[in-house]
Amino acid sequence: MSETIARQQILPLQWRDERSLENFDPGDLPGNVLALQALRDLLQQRRHTALYLWGETGSGKSHLLWAACDALRKQERWALLLTPQTPASAWPDVNDLLAQQPGGLLAVDDAQQLADWQQDWLFGLYNAARTAELAFLACGNAAPAALLLRADLRTRLGWGLALRLTAPDDAVRERVLQRLAHERGYSLSPELLHYMLTHLSRDLSRLAVLMAALDRYALSARRPATVPLLKSLLAEQPQLARTTPESICG
Structure with a gap:
């Protein structure tokens, strides 16, 4: 139990509280406006929904992932953000996710950089998130089908909405x-x-x-x-x- 609590505390301890949904500026770009609304809709759900955001560096993907987790944290709902830099000791196991209340969020940044062991681990976590009615949010630099990841993980990333973000003008x-x-x-x-x-x-x-x-x-x-x-x-x-x-x- 103590290890689970430690994993769940990683996000708040690393928090940068200036990123929020309110200060994400989509400009006049229809795709960015749509992505922001889709993310707001996902956070209102108390069941499993999935959203994948993709675009070039600087398009705001990480901003939205951090902001989404922060929004749920402020509602005292479970949220965990994993990145390729997250050490193995901080990755949850399947039972950690299954123990959460519906309406939480598992988020994964920079999916294109995931190592083989992280891809294997994430495949199991995605399935657990579906079972536990947790939302899933991920981002990468390309559409799911174009990512150099294991085929079944690419499929999982494409099961929900996949929306492209454009870098701001x-x-x-x-x-x-x-x-x-x-x-x-x-x-x-x-x-x-x-x-x-x-x-x-x-x-x-x-x-x-x-x-x-x-x-x-x-x-x-x-x-x-x-x-x-x-x-x-x-x-x-x-x-x-x-x-x-x-x-x-x-």
């Missing part, structure tokens, strides 16, 4: 960056915003990490956020320019 990226700045008590100048949109990653998750670091850097330097200050930060911490989406803070 510049209008959405601008709104999100300004929102992140406003939440920290300031606005991005036109010069700084233009620089971020034209010289840095188009992946909003990476830009969100950079924004958090820039805010801390500006506070410690007691200077406003400007292009020269951002360049100074990147000179001192070049790893920020290659931050992975898993490090997202917002």
